[in-house]
Amino acid sequence: PLRYPATCTFKGNAESEKYQYIIHGGKTPNNELSDKIYVMSVVCKNNKKVTFRCTEKDLVGDVPGARYGHSIDVVYSRGKSVGVLFGGRAYIPSAQRTTEKWNSVADCLPHVFLLDFEFGCSTAYILPELQDGLSFHVSIARNDTIYILGGHSLANNVRPASLYRIRVDLPLGSPAVNCTVLPGGISVSSAILTQTNKDEFVIVGGYQLENQKRMVCNIISFEDNKIAIREMETPDWTPDIKHSKIWFGSNMG
Numbered sequence: 001p002l003r004y005p006a007t008c009t010f011k012g013n014a015e016s017e018k019y020q021y022i023i024h025g026g027k028t029p030n031n032e033l034s035d036k037i038y039v040m041s042v043v044c045k046n047n048k049k050v051t052f053r054c055t056e057k058d059l060v061g062d063v064p065g066a067r068y069g070h071s072i073d074v075v076y077s078r079g080k081s082v083g084v085l086f087g088g089r090a091y092i093p094s095a096q097r098t099t100e101k102w103n104s105v106a107d108c109l110p111h112v113f114l115l116d117f118e119f120g121c122s123t124a125y126i127l128p129e130l131q132d133g134l135s136f137h138v139s140i141a142r143n144d145t146i147y148i149l150g151g152h153s154l155a156n157n158v159r160p161a162s163l164y165r166i167r168v169d170l171p172l173g174s175p176a177v178n179c180t181v182l183p184g185g186i187s188v189s190s191a192i193l194t195q196t197n198k199d200e201f202v203i204v205g206g207y208q209l210e211n212q213k214r215m216v217c218n219i220i221s222f223e224d225n226k227i228a229i230r231e232m233e234t235p236d237w238t239p240d241i242k243h244s245k246i247w248f249g250s251n252m253g
Contacts (some may be wrong), residue, residue: 001028006072006088008141010039010081010117022117023054023084025067026106031103033066033090039117057117062124064113066090069135072115077144077170083115084146084168087134089154107133107154109185112166114175129164129179132156136189140201140220144168147227149220150188152207159208161187163227184229188214199223202232 005026011019021040027033040054054076070088074081089105110130114123148164163185169176191206191214201220208214219232 001030001032003028003034005034005086006067006068006070006163008072008074008083010074010083013178024064024072024085025070025088027068033068035064037115048228057120059115059120059122061122062111062113063122064111064124065108067108070108071132071137071139071148073139073141073146075144075146075168076139077168080170081101081115081117082168082170082175083113084141084166085109085113085115086139086146086148086166087137087151089135105154107135109133112177112179114168114177116119123175124173125177127166127177129178132160134160134162136206138188138191138203139195140193142222144170147182147226149203149229150191150206151190157210159187159189163229165227180229186218186229188218 003026006024008022010022023038023040024036025034035141037057037059038054039057040052043051043053064085067088067090070085072083072085074083078085087110088108090108092104092106109223111124111126114125116122123244132153132155134148134151134153138149140147140149144167146166148162148166150159150162152159164180165182166181167178167180187208188203188206192204194202196202199222203218203220206214215237216234217232218229221228
């Protein structure tokens, strides 16, 4: 069914020109949450018509539950690749539901899931640096590293100006996952991230408070594996954008 999920691009290796789309989770128009994971690929391009194939992927192990507002990315290390899933929201457990709170959602636990698409297995990691669940954050994958920026914590109703660097090492044995808290984060949720060149991204839109849209834009640049975030010149927003209650990412309702 139609949904708004977490999506990422997956290449066989970092230099490959062929790629697939990995789609996980999401919320349907009927407010149902999905735990499905799909792999979508381009079958052929003919006369400007593109044909896609979408297959459901089964996972074993620490399978991430149904959620939305999370992120999924792919990292590459030592010639291998793995998916990294983090954050999101889910309905509270059935045992905690009441008539008044039947559709209440809560932050997912701040676990980092490594998804091996080749063998169909998933492993959850608990990192001490990640104490709170986050959703609608920004994630950027570069080689063997993922940067988690901003997001919204439902439990505390805050958008922390956080910036985490999660590095994944894929030796012959078990993967190694470590997290570092970096300075210089920004408070933002539900923003759009666009890559403008190999080492530069732009963040547009989102929220900085519950009812306050974020009208400034940021440039994220990388140099020698160091990340820098700075404000860019604000566009001349149209009246529709200035006065609308819903911003680019999604409303917090």
